[in-house]
Amino acid sequence: MTTIATLLASTISSVWPDAEGLPVADEIRGLLAVPPDPAMGDYAFPCFRLAKPLRSAPPKIAEALCAAWKNEDTASVQPVNGYMNFFLNRANFAAGIMAELQEKKDRFGSGEEGKGKTVCLDYSSINIAKRFHIGHLSSTMLGHSLKRIFDFLGYETVGINHLGDWGTQFGKMVCAYKKWGKKEDVEERGIDAMTELYVRFHKEAETNPALEDEGRAWFKKIEDNDPEAMEIFRWFKEVTLKDAARVYDKLGVSFDSYAGESFYIDKTEPVIQALRDKNLLTESQGAQVVDLSEDNMPPCLIIKSDGTTIYATRDLAAALYRQNTYHFDKCLYVVAYQQDLHFRQIFRVLEKMDYPWAKGCVHVSFGMISFEGEALSTRKGNVVLLEDLLDQAVSKAREIIEEKSPNLENKDEVARQVGIGAVVYTDLSNNRIKDIDFRWDRALNFDGESGPYVQYTHARCCSVLRKAPDFSGVTPDWSALTDDEAQALLRLISRFPDVIREAAAKYEPSMITRAVTDIAQAYNKYYYEHRILDGEPAQAAARVALTDAAKTVIKTGLYLIGIEAPERM
Template structure:
């Protein structure tokens, strides 16, 4: 599918190629604000091939270039060729794309039906999800939707942290300090208390860590009591996690924790030894990676015989490759794990699994003002508390703005608006940056926020309801591009497929979020400056209603890609 905006860009480049007879890194740029043009082609790359200055080349091209139906004029400006769209043809093309595609407008065929596995969320069992778990969960969910929209077959896998040495800690603490009444009322809360208490006690008495290691060994060796408690911890945790996922409306195709791969690690070790990539070093079994520029070796097995998460992640990747046959695997995991994934991907290639695109989609931390969160120190903000507070604030807003709604309607709108505010506060940020947790920023209901975008959708839908279902039927009249506000909307709507492609290419959901905010601003400028239902002619009224319908469609679709819902009323 070639959308109108892309067709215009291709036409511009092809027109220059025909005249210049060279394609030395030709590219398109956005003209600076105030320049009366829609596209710019830098002529600097052509200077060497054409033996002329960029200014001379731009002037020559402006005189001789033949423009297609989507382009109206060409002008030289310094070393740039500035091009303007033919407004009528361009607007008719964009609005035709939107009308024809509907909720699929902006969809791509980049994936070609190929499978992509997305590893995201992955909280540790027996702990409450903190606000720090939000990033992987909602970034991963957004990437799932983006890949689906772009023609991939995504598989979402929640790789739970349900195995490892922390269970030795919990098993010891459970037997030493359990408050049974508290555990019966809030099992995850009591397990967290035990986890924090163990850390404090072990600082005073390091021998406790030896006892915890013994419990972990019993668990690994299949001790019935240890296994029974472990299963209980996992069951309680899954129930608590699901409550959060339901609020966030996040779904997974598979929830395969680390424990699922315990019986698959032996084969990984045997294969690594057989292929000669694993070597003994001071009793440990390691994979040296110096030859690929990684100085720190990957440890397959410690000197005491214990395996590490490196080995489990190798087993996990190989299982996914053999089971799902993906073209790429995305790991939506914090930036602090960068070295681990460099080691993992390099080892997979050494094992013969090099024909897959492995991507670490890293992200920064959510930090408290006093520093990094730490569950074992008890310095943490729980995600459930943040979600509850967001919905409570949104409920008060709904009561104020729409008291006539029924109680169930108020609850539903509050959920959509409150949860949307939390998601957008994160997804509108570049994922690689750290975020300092701020209640007011996280729960913002105005400004650059999800409620502002949701209100844009609600306002657009209100116009469409008043105009009637048939108000937008008929061809788009170019007369509806005559004001700056109208033309700004046409350009914004036309750019949506490009935004989807950019977000997909860089794994950057914030590109979509930032675009939607700009679209909302353009729409509100249009709403205040241009009469829609009171337009001077039927054709103008119809075409402006089509612009409003386009905004509603793209806003709903774009927010949906971010996992954010839209209410019909606010």
């Protein structure tokens, strides 16, 4: 597709050298489409895009371009109703894709367009003293995948876990611990023990409202850096992060920074002063706000009527800190869609402060997740802990593997890869803004559109390659890959680099999930229709090379969405 786009751009400029507003190769690549009927060609370019700048009818443009086309070794062409249809030279197309894959190997699809640019990613953002539940899955894996995608395109990336570690609730936690807690219990049971203390605090406060004042008093001590309060507060953070580390380790996720809300407390005053200096703060019922009525938004609260800051103030401070520290070109906030207004307010305030880099701040929103058809609610106690979900997925995968492949070596390791992969695939399989209903029968289906299906296809490719003889001294006969099944697979592989860039541009890892699933399905169809190792050595070498190409791209795609690729299943 890239070759055709480049050649077509050259043909257009040669026919109309003085015309303005004509599409360049990158834009043409995005306009090329696959006709619904294979008899109409492998690709089609809509000449309607050229009608306005050339002031000509699309059918005439298509005829002129076809007449000027001089690249029959790449594709023959045909004008059809305003479209320029391309019929690939199938053997040359296969040779070209294979040459590119051979050159880049497992870096196929990577790029250097991000060189010298930095992307900060704010994702996962767990709360201190709370268990890591399934509701954190999307933020964690979307952010992790986007980090890998931008890394793959040459960007410098900074993964930030913006911890929820500030607020009155932590005063209540300390208060509860001082009244009823035991250090040994918290050390042994971790967050479960802290959660019980927090629940007890609220239950006791129903009959003893004075507890609320005690909780606020302890938080004031935290704000004032009281030694005892800070020692307990920091300990709670350590226990939480130790608990979370187990989950992150299972998911293969890591961060470059754990700077949370508390990190920015002493950095809010410069932000407030800057807002004052620019005359952006106005008083509203004793509070200080930034008026956003011109933008059809409620005012952005900066200082509450009691003189304390709010999380919006800390997010502004965080944005300034990240720009000053990392000099980001983009700062992505991977947070659920319910915070859409909050981030629109924050970004607009930054713009009103005349920071040109504010346009690089992006809210990457996503939908909600339910489990087996039931909505989740922390308050109602209907919560699925993420570690429990992952462990259950591994256990279920182990049972399936025992049934399907009883003689498989390293069953526990493969079960881990498949179980975790099934959870991650489910989370990243649909457009991120759509709500997700996690169901076991879909997640662990080895025959459907699932993580295990794609992983199994990778293992199948590895099996074929293990059985293949050594073709290192054989020149492949690419004419062996001119059949419809091979060409369909090659077209999907050739488009993979474009998919990665689209996923980065739209912050949409599901595009890669979809692409790698399509490639797996296309390879399986090819596998069932053709005897890969039979025939002349040169033809078998070409088919084995195609298998290796499919394996390579599937593994890369799975890596980019945060899933491992087992070699045996």
